[in-house]
Amino acid sequence: MSKMRYYAITDVGKKRSLNEDGYIADGSIFAVADGMGGHRAGEVASITALDILRANLAKRGKEPIEQRIAGAIKQANQDIYKKALKDLDMRGMGTTLTVAIPSDGKLYIGHVGDSRLYLLRDGKLSQLTDDHSLVAQMVQSGHLKPEEAEVHPQRSIITRAIGSEADVEVDLSVEDILPGDRFLLCTDGLNAMLSDNEIAEVLRDKEDLGEAARELISWANDRGGKDNITVVLFESGGGPSSRFGRLLRIGW
Secondary structure, eight states: OEEEEEEEEEEEETOOSSSOEEESSSSSSSEEEEOOOOTTTTHHHHHHHHHHHHHHSSSSSSSSSHHHHHHHHHHHHHHHHHHHHOOOGGOOOOOOOOEEEEEEEEOOOOOOOOEEEEEEEEEEEHHHHHHHBBHHHHTTTTSOOOOHTOTTTTTTOOOOBSSSSOOOEEEEEEEEOTOOOOEEEHHHHHHSSSOOOHHHHHHHOOOHHHHHHHHHHHHHHHOOOSEEEEEEEEEEEEOOOSOOOOOHHHHH
């Protein structure tokens, strides 16, 4: 399979003074992390998780990719959990973490939290990850309708995060990559502001990945930009579509 074309960008939004999101986008690893915690602890958690993920996945090993992803995420969880125990200012910190690794025509996915991975295939948008959130549980149990979940006042409460417990359960999955597939990794600063239909509209209408990413960020900010917003787009094609194909953190 040809190399992945990609574009990634993060924005502090309109309401926050600090960007606690982070990402990796280098053609072989795509990931987003949305940190949480006071006194810059959320930023520490997301940066730590991404750094450990990158370092662990860079190591050569015989283990299947799924095991390597799970091991890297669990290592990040342990390090963040221990760091929080040692520093009072870091108590309660954590982060979401969603990673996608393309290899031999397949996409290997690891996921904890409520950041999301979407697939646009033949013009149809589908969510490839499950939100680990209170409202998602309520929808699954039948106590809440999906449209009610989008505006529920507790929709930001997550039920699983990196660093909040000594161990963490990691969702693992594998998807085939077909010609023309376009993938979107994002933090909830995007999907809390835009509906899936609106996200799909941008991804269908904007052929250039950079234009699509910037349009999504702009639209989320126009809606209020209540949280940090991170967008990582990638699809089968040539090299990176912009200079943003790297780890970028804004709002330090």
